[in-house]
Every structure is written in C-alpha cells, then in structure tokens.
Amino acid sequence: MLAAVLVATGLAALTQLGAAPPDPAPRAAPPAPAGAAAPEPVPPTIEGRRIIVGGAPGPIRQRVTAHIGAAITAVDGFWGTDWPTEIVIETVDSDREFTARTGLSEPMAAAAVAGWVDPARGIAAGQAIVIAPGAAGIGDDALQTVLTHELFHYATRAHTALDAPRWLQEGVADYVARPAPRHPAVPDRLPDDADFTGTGAALSAGYDRAWLLARFIAERYGPDRLRALYAAGAGPGHPDPDTALRRTLGVDPAELFAQWRATA
Numbered sequence: 001m002l003a004a005v006l007v008a009t010g011l012a013a014l015t016q017l018g019a020a021p022p023d024p025a026p027r028a029a030p031p032a033p034a035g036a037a038a039p040e041p042v043p044p045t046i047e048g049r050r051i052i053v054g055g056a057p058g059p060i061r062q063r064v065t066a067h068i069g070a071a072i073t074a075v076d077g078f079w080g081t082d083w084p085t086e087i088v089i090e091t092v093d094s095d096r097e098f099t100a101r102t103g104l105s106e107p108m109a110a111a112a113v114a115g116w117v118d119p120a121r122g123i124a125a126g127q128a129i130v131i132a133p134g135a136a137g138i139g140d141d142a143l144q145t146v147l148t149h150e151l152f153h154y155a156t157r158a159h160t161a162l163d164a165p166r167w168l169q170e171g172v173a174d175y176v177a178r179p180a181p182r183h184p185a186v187p188d189r190l191p192d193d194a195d196f197t198g199t200g201a202a203l204s205a206g207y208d209r210a211w212l213l214a215r216f217i218a219e220r221y222g223p224d225r226l227r228a229l230y231a232a233g234a235g236p237g238h239p240d241p242d243t244a245l246r247r248t249l250g251v252d253p254a255e256l257f258a259q260w261r262a263t264a
C-alpha cells in the first residue's frame with residue numbers, strides 16, 4: 001500500500017539546543033550577468049552520491065557538505081551501499097518553517113522526511129534531510145552525529161515500516177552515528193516506544209537507552225545481527241519486537257536484558 005504520509009524522524013538526543021543563536025545575516029546574491037541566466041550549480045558527488053543542497057542560504061550549507069562524506073561512509077559500513085544515490089538536504093531559516101516542513105515541534109537540529117513511502121515495495125519518494133536553524137549553533141562533532149543519524153533514516157526509509165518500533169529505529173540510527181560513550185549508564189530496563197512520547201530530558205534518556213542497547217547487541221552478537229534485527233523488527237510485515245528478538249538473536253527480552261545488565 002502506498003502511504004501518502006509525511007514521515008519525519010528527528011534527532012532529539014542532541015537537540016536540547018537551548019536558545020538557538022540568531023540567524024546569520026542574509027547575504028546578497030551577486031548580480032546575474034545581464035542577458036544570461038546564471039548556470040545551475042552542479043551538485044557535488046561525494047562518496048559516490050550526488051549531494052543536492054537547497055533552501056535557505058548560510059554557512060551551515062558548507063558545513064553540511066563538509067560532513068556528509070563521513071556520514072555516508074558510516075551508513076555504508078553498517079547498512080551496505082544499496083540505498084538512494086541522491087541525497088537531498090534542505091536548510092530552513094526559521095523554527096516555524098522547520099515545523100511546517102517536518103511536523104515536529106520539539107527543538108531539533110535536523111530531521112529526515114519523506115513524502116511517499118511504500119516499504120512493501122521498497123519505495124520512498126520525496127525524501128530530504130531538513131536542517132533546522134539551531135544546527136548552526138552546534139559544534140562539528142555534534143553536527144557529524146546529527147547528519148549521520150538522519151542519513152541512516154534516509155538510507156533505510158524505503159525498508160522501514162510506518163509502524164516500526166521507534167526504539168529500534170532510533171537506537172540503530174544512534175549506534176551508526178554516535179561515538180562510543182565514555183561512561184555508559186547501567187541499564188535499568190529495555191527501551192520501548194513509550195520512551196519516545198516524552199520531551200526534554202525524558203526523551204533524551206529514551207534515545208540513550210535505545211542507543212546503548214543497540215551498541216550492546218552489536219558488541220555481543222555482531223553488527224550483522226543488529227542489522228538483521230532492524231530488517232526483521234522494523235521492516236514491512238515485521239512481527240512484534242519480542243518475536244523479532246527471538247528470531248534474530250535467539251533470546252527473549254528477559255534474557256537479553258540479563259545479558260546486557262551483566263556487562264555493566
């Protein structure tokens with residue numbers, strides 16, 4: 001079934017941005033030569049993919065282009081290279097526009113959106129990574145993480161069910177994107193989708209719990225099994241998460257939690 005829905009997956013864990021800095025002053029475009037239309041800029045090809053950046057002008061566009069190559073490498077390394085060869089990135093110059101474009105009102109640095117998704121046939125159309133104004137105020141390492149996280153959603157969108165568990169989507173996206181934690185928290189329970197209905201610190205804790213479980217699975221069972229869990233547990237026609245765990249890892253949730261807890 002072709003779903004005519006806006007799908008947006010934002011990154012909240014890093015996006016408690018506080019007061020966003022003021023928008024950079026708009027720059028005047030150079031005058032076009034008389035009688036000649038300015039040529040369309042050729043999108044750069046980075047790591048074998050065409051990078052199409054549009055939207056509001058500003059230095060964030062150059063920063064995004066500078067970081068997208070490492071994001072592609074990270075996604076390719078986990079998911080493989082079979083995903084869209086064009087990456088569309090849009091910058092917006094107001095939070096209002098970001099909300100209008102993504103449907104998300106929580107302050108965020110970026111979100112991956114799609115206009116049309118048909119996971120049963122492996123189709124996602126109208127995809128873009130929308131960069132919020134607040135992204136201009138985060139450092140290079142955080143921007144790298146944000147871009148890689150959203151690019152994972154972009155790469156996997158066509159094979160992700162509309163009702164896929166959020167904890168699995170966000171946990172694996174963060175596993176691909178975030179550097180290893182210096183002091184991982186002792187797990188208190190397994191993640192679930194109720195963790196993603198909150199805001200602020202509760203939402204950040206939800207992202208962290210899902211991320212740390214994904215990391216644990218990759219370390220104990222290997223990244224290929226984590227990828228298999230994503231495909232089984234978040235793909236079209238996926239069973240409930242407990243069944244997906246049993247099929248791909250051979251454990252039930254209580255066993256998985258005991259194993260995870262034992263590593264702390």
Ligand SMILES: [Zn+2]
Nearest residue numbers: 009010011173
């Ligand atoms: Zn996400």
